[in-house]
Amino acid sequence: MARKTKDTLRDSVYSALKAMIVTGQIPPGSRVTESDIAAKLNVSRTPVREAFNRLERDGLVTGRPRQGYVVTEFDINMFREAFDIRELLDGHATELAATTATEKDKARLRAMLAECERLAAIPDRTTKEKFQELEVGIDLHRVIAEISGNVMLHGMLCGILDKCQHYVWTELLWLDEWKMARDEHAEIVEAICAGDAARAGALARVHVRGSRENVLRLLQAKSDYQSFFAKAS
Amino acid sequence: MARKTKDTLRDSVYSALKAMIVTGQIPPGSRVTESDIAAKLNVSRTPVREAFNRLERDGLVTGRPRQGYVVTEFDINMFREAFDIRELLDGHATELAATTATEKDKARLRAMLAECERLAAIPDRTTKEKFQELEVGIDLHRVIAEISGNVMLHGMLCGILDKCQHYVWTELLWLDEWKMARDEHAEIVEAICAGDAARAGALARVHVRGSRENVLRLLQAKSDYQSFFAKAS
DNA sequence: GCATGCTATTTTGTATACAATTTTGAGTGT
DNA sequence: ACACTCAAAATTGTATACAAAATAGCATGC
Missing domain, CATH: 1.20.120.530 (GntR ligand-binding domain-like)
Structure with a gap:
């Protein structure tokens, strides 16, 4: 994957996902799975999970326990x-x-x-x-x-x-x-x-x-x- | 550990840590390590890490890569x-x-x-x-x-x-x-x-x-x- | 044909093992 | 006594293995 900084993978994944969501590359309402993102970015699920946690706190994705994450849809x-x-x-x-x-x-x-x-x-x-x-x-x-x-x-x-x-x-x-x-x-x-x-x-x-x-x-x-x-x- | 809900461990750990910080049981400026909390709460480091991520996003703890987390001190x-x-x-x-x-x-x-x-x-x-x-x-x-x-x-x-x-x-x-x-x-x-x-x-x-x-x-x-x-x- | 129940798959939740990095402390040399 | 180096310990970062739960699909019975 394209890592901008030499920092942690978590940060890279977070930035990458955030950019994709904010620009609409991943449209609102999309279901996003840890494995998919992990595979796409060539990292393990761990940093992806942590990025998801932060994104959820930002309100950019919404997640329910054991049901995965969905890009937040604004009404x-x-x-x-x-x-x-x-x-x-x-x-x-x-x-x-x-x-x-x-x-x-x-x-x-x-x-x-x-x-x-x-x-x-x-x-x-x-x-x-x-x-x-x-x-x-x-x-x-x-x-x-x-x-x-x-x-x-x-x-x-x-x-x-x-x-x-x-x-x-x-x-x-x-x-x-x-x-x-x-x-x-x-x-x-x-x-x-x-x-x-x-x-x-x-x-x-x-x-x-x-x-x-x-x-x-x-x-x-x-x-x-x-x-x-x-x-x- | 005392789990209030039947939800995920991550949520329990998050609530528990947040309560301890908000009430000052863990005073500002304290260094908190994943292992300590994990041991104290009888869980593995994974849910603790995720709780830390959320707390960091809340601004209750401040963490620098590979240096651990510190309870945020307000000036x-x-x-x-x-x-x-x-x-x-x-x-x-x-x-x-x-x-x-x-x-x-x-x-x-x-x-x-x-x-x-x-x-x-x-x-x-x-x-x-x-x-x-x-x-x-x-x-x-x-x-x-x-x-x-x-x-x-x-x-x-x-x-x-x-x-x-x-x-x-x-x-x-x-x-x-x-x-x-x-x-x-x-x-x-x-x-x-x-x-x-x-x-x-x-x-x-x-x-x-x-x-x-x-x-x-x-x-x-x-x-x-x-x-x-x-x-x- | 439709509903229901079961299983099989997918996906997340947790634990643990390992790698990398930072910090700490002892020891040595000046 | 002080500073510097190197090594060992502690701690986080990442990967993977396993467990639990939810979803989907299929088969079976009505």
Whole structure:
């Protein structure tokens, strides 16, 4: 298998599995067995088990005793919960970031923004490039949380973002609404760079609320769509 | 070993270890080895390892590869972070609870409050009874989070409370400040029962901020105290 | 044809054996 | 007395073997 670090196998397996889940390579609802993963990654079941334990704690997989693990499937309600919390945490983190950001931090944020713009401006961009733009856009929030200086806050926000990232990707990827996110991100970064904590926080909260409405609307539509076919069949 | 449930050993070990850490039976900073715990609980190292993984994810123990695990020691800064987040989450949860609480929920809260009062009113109460009062007082926040209906929020708040509980116990146990908490708890429950979300949320935030100041002040004093002796020796 | 019960397979849970690494301590040399 | 080296002990990391439980499939009986 491809080991990035020289650390423990457990960590490698964890990272590999997490990446596969977050990017949707292993779709939600999939059943994952220890043996399969162990065979695929050429390791024994032991490190795989430990990775599963951590993933379960992260909420990325759900496991019941002696029934194996399933990649967690979010329903609409779980999204409501997640975005509710994200609004609180992201808002607070952005406020903090506006007061603590150094010049280096600000440069980093601006660079990420520029990268988003660059990827968005490519004429006939491929799916891969669209993904990249989304990834940088989501990472922006992670970096803001990091800049906030509250390590625990950063960790919690990353956890939530990990859980939602796959859905944001697959659901929002084809929407023009993402253009709006880009503008909002720019405003947020601007406020942080200006040191305007109140404004930055408010913008962040509005932004999360907007994402929330987009995702919920799409999921609702999808759900209606599916139940329509269920009735028709 | 004493197994509560008929579930997996991993879960039993996890619960047992968590209880020992949260109650301070294993003090922060202690080095814990897999073999010791395995021997003490009469199980093999495997379930112990998995329990450690989960505890590490909870932030209750810290482990570095091939160096074993140590019960996490909070410094003042980590407390600041934890209480910062708790103010947000607890405030929000209390707001939600005020709008969603059923009559049964309200009765439950009132019962917990009454239990606190009862334990506080005992003339020459023992340490055990003081502990019990503290435990019910902290549980009150967990129940409020549960009533909020946001499962994720409840889980996150429980995680934070678990991490802080030991310190609250050992530090605040002998303080009269706890009397204040009892009054504040009563006010919060009152607001929830009245369905006044704004007031309940505001009271909760003030309450958390108060706890924060108490804990920080004590830790600061302790730290000064220790560095005084360090210089003197 | 359908339901029910049993067995066979698959999969997880636990224990143990072995490997690798870190730490500790003794011993020696300066 | 101090520092350095090397070896031995302790501890984690990984693999594998075995046990227990759940699922699935098949056969049998109605």
